[in-house]
Amino acid sequence: MKPKLALYWASSCGGCEIAVVDIELKILDVAGFFDIVFWPCIMDFKYKDVEAMQDGDITLCLFNGAIRTSENEHLAKLLRAKSKVLVAFGSCAKEGCIPGLANFYDKKTILDYVYNDSPSLEAESKGVYPEMRTNMPEGEIEIPEFWNTVKTLDQVVDVDYYVPGCPPQSFQIINVIEAVIDILKNGKPLPPKGTILGAGDKTCCDECPRERKEKKIKKFYRPQEIIPDPKECLLDQGIMCMGPATRSGCDALCVKANSGCRGCYGPPPNVMDQGTKMVSALSSVIDSTDPNEVKEIIKTIADPLGTFYRFSLASSLMKRVQQKNGEDKNRKF
Amino acid sequence: MEQDKEFNPKIVAFLCNWCTYTGADLAGVSRLKSSPCVRIIRVMCSGRVDPTFIIKAFKQGADGVFIGGCHIGDCHYSEGNYKTLRRVEFMKTFLEEFGINPKRLRLEWISASEGDKYAATTLEFETEIRELGPLHLVEA
Ligand code: SF4
Ligand code: SF4
Ligand code: SF4
Ligand code: FES
Numbered sequence: 083m084k085p086k087l088a089l090y091w092a093s094s095c096g097g098c099e100i101a102v103v104d105i106e107l108k109i110l111d112v113a114g115f116f117d118i119v120f121w122p123c124i125m126d127f128k129y130k131d132v133e134a135m136q137d138g139d140i141t142l143c144l145f146n147g148a149i150r151t152s153e154n155e156h157l158a159k160l161l162r163a164k165s166k167v168l169v170a171f172g173s174c175a176k177e178g179c180i181p182g183l184a185n186f187y188d189k190k191t192i193l194d195y196v197y198n199d200s201p202s203l204e205a206e207s208k209g210v211y212p213e214m215r216t217n218m219p220e221g222e223i224e225i226p227e228f229w230n231t232v233k234t235l236d237q238v239v240d241v242d243y244y245v246p247g248c249p250p251q252s253f254q255i256i257n258v259i260e261a262v263i264d265i266l267k268n269g270k271p272l273p274p275k276g277t278i279l280g281a282g283d284k285t286c287c288d289e290c291p292r293e294r295k296e297k298k299i300k301k302f303y304r305p306q307e308i309i310p311d312p313k314e315c316l317l318d319q320g321i322m323c324m325g326p327a328t329r330s331g332c333d334a335l336c337v338k339a340n341s342g343c344r345g346c347y348g349p350p351p352n353v354m355d356q357g358t359k360m361v362s363a364l365s366s367v368i369d370s371t372d373p374n375e376v377k378e379i380i381k382t383i384a385d386p387l388g389t390f391y392r393f394s395l396a397s398s399l400m401k402r403v404q405q406k407n408g409e410d411k412n413r414k415f
Numbered sequence: 416m417e418q419d420k421e422f423n424p425k426i427v428a429f430l431c432n433w434c435t436y437t438g439a440d441l442a443g444v445s446r447l448k449s450s451p452c453v454r455i456i457r458v459m460c461s462g463r464v465d466p467t468f469i470i471k472a473f474k475q476g477a478d479g480v481f482i483g484g485c486h487i488g489d490c491h492y493s494e495g496n497y498k499t500l501r502r503v504e505f506m507k508t509f510l511e512e513f514g515i516n517p518k519r520l521r522l523e524w525i526s527a528s529e530g531d532k533y534a535a536t537t538l539e540f541e542t543e544i545r546e547l548g549p550l551h552l553v554e555a
Contacts, residue, residue: 358466361509365466365501371487376504386505387512399470404514404553 085141085266087116088132089171090161091123092154093181093232094147098172099123101249102144105256115263116141120161129157135164142262144171144245148181148396149233153226162239167272169279173248175235177348178396180248182232183388185395185402189230234397243273245280248346248393251332254280281331285350286343289334290325294318297367302382305341316342317367322389326363327356346393355399357390424544426453427472428481428537431461433491434526435483441530450537452544453481460484461522462495466502466509469520473510474552479519479544481537486524496524516547 091099103109103124112118119140120127143165149155162168173179184192197203197211215224235241245258258280264270273279282289294315303320310316316323316337324345325337331347349356370376383389391398430436436457442449458464461484472480482499490496499522507517521540525532 355467355470357509358470358506361466361502361505365498365505368501371497371500373500373504376501380504380508386508399467399474400513402553403512 084115084117086119086139087112088118088120088140088143088161088165089123090120090143090145090147090157092145092147092157092175092235093150094172094174095180096123098146098174098249101172101247101252101255104252105259106252108256108259111263112259115266129160132160132164137163138166140165141266142167142169144169145235146172146175146249148174148178149229149235149238150181150184151226151228155229155238158235158238167242168235168239169243169245170235170241171245172250173246173346173348173393176244176246176397177394178232178234179346179393182234182394182396183392184232186388187403189228193228231402232396237397242275244276244278246278246329246347247281247332250280251335253333254331278329281329281347283351284330286325286328286330286332286334286337286347289330289332290315290337291334292316292337298369299364299367299379300369301379302384304384310340312340316340322383324356324360324390324392327353327360327390344392345390348394348397356394357387357398360390422545422549424452424478424541424549425476426450426479426481426537426540426544427477428453428455428483429458429461429464429468430455430483431463431485431490431496432457432459434485434489435461435523435533437527438483438525438529438533441527442534443530445530447530447534448538449534450541452541453537460490460492460495461499462490462492464499464502466506469506470509473515473519473550478547478550479521479540481540482520482522483525483533484522486526489526515550515552518543518547519550 089102120132143161145158145161145168147154149158170176174181193211198209212225214227215222247254265272292315293313295318297318299320301320302322308319308321310319310321317325321342323337323342325343327349328343328345329347329350336343345356349359353359368376368379370379430439439455461482464482469480482503484496484499485491487496503520503522506520510517510520523536
């Protein structure tokens with residue numbers, strides 16, 4: 083009997099699904115080796131197909147997307163129960179990623195904006211909010227509940243392994259799939275629980291071919307303000323690059339294309355919080371000892387919190403921006 | 416008001432071994448009144464205070480975080496406190512954006528001979544934190 087494979091997307095953009103298909107002909111090996119039992123993006127499966135399975139029936143489940151709604155959470159729990167090995171696949175499942183940026187706000191602020199305040203709403207649809215339950219002539223219909231806070235997969239269920247990246251790079255997906263097939267075929271032992279698969283154990287800077295000098299930064303530039311030198315370290319040039327606070331594994335994809343690393347492979351090993359790690363790194367290279375000048379230099383960074391936690395806000399130490407606190411500054415869109 | 420009286424702020428203080436920690440010691444030996452709300456963590460240099468520590472302290476229940484280091488130019492590892500200065504500026508921006516009043520983080524340069532400054536600044540910080548009230552972080 084073939085090992086069973088499931089893939090699911092929770093709160094996701096679909097990019098992780100495309101990344102899996104992007105492994106080109108290797109996908110035939112996957113289809114040949116595994117019995118694909120659930121992959122709603124590609125084939126027609128229903129949730130009840132999964133509900134009907136025995137616990138542990140699925141050999142491997144690659145779960146992408148964050149947990150944003152009651153439906154996401156239900157599927158996370160269901161697939162956890164039915165799967166022997168559950169993998170948080172991609173940045174959304176692993177650390178919250180772009181959906182996790184909603185943790186800058188709360189449910190009410192988001193719904194008010196989308197259904198009432200957004201300037202693109204037509205007058206008659208202003209203030210029409212989605213209702214969880216609606217009675218229709220055919221009966222009651224129900225939509226999932228929208229949670230206040232976006233969570234990562236491992237904040238909701240037990241996770242066995244992680245594959246970082248937004249999305250994980252195809253060559254890394256191939257590495258992971260080949261390793262899995264090898265393990266299952268040849269009865270090799272599984273890696274220790276919690277292992278990060280398909281990535282390196284250094285920082286993005288370690289994979290970067292750019293020349294580094296002693297960094298002395300007086301100003302940070304927006305991309306439109308500067309033409310980057312193709313060989314020099316981007317950070318040395320004052321271009322925001324998350325390389326020092328990001329795990330290796332993508333083969334320095336963005337920096338090789340003249341664009342700063344945005345941090346999608348998540349924090350490097352032994353780093354608890356990607357944002358504070360970046361603060362630490364930048365504090366060593368800002369070229370000033372005058373508090374006021376330091377303030378001015380920091381001001382040249384566009385949206386520091388959103389930039390340093392672009393992928394990992396939901397899994398950071400703070401996890402979300404405070405909202406109900408009396409001293410809140412009540413962030414607005 | 417009743418509640419305010421019961422509020423005993425928790426202040427986590429990271430003090431550099433060579434200056435502020437010794438300054439705090441001097442304050443004690445000199446029998447100066449300093450804030451009893453301070454929980455001191457001794458570090459070898461203020462530059463050892465990883466910004467992660469600051470967030471962790473708040474997450475684990477601190478109402479204020481105090482960092483004490485040697486005066487600029489006096490750091491025993493020559494540049495550690497410059498790094499601290501920049502980190503604290505960054506972290507104030509961060510805290511504000513996270514919805515936490517940046518006044519809850521305070522950096523002071525206090526030398527080994529400034530027991531009086533240690534006593535005065537910790538008391539002042541305690542008063543400020545009392546005015547801000549307890550930091551109830553919203554759990555995610
Ligand atoms: S990790 Fe990136 S590519 Fe994958 S679903 Fe999330 S946003 Fe899309
Ligand atoms: S900071 Fe960016 S550009 Fe510089 S070495 Fe690191 S990854 Fe490369
Ligand atoms: S360079 Fe950075 S942002 Fe780009 S793919 Fe690699 S880890 Fe992701
Ligand atoms: S040794 Fe005191 S701040 Fe560095």
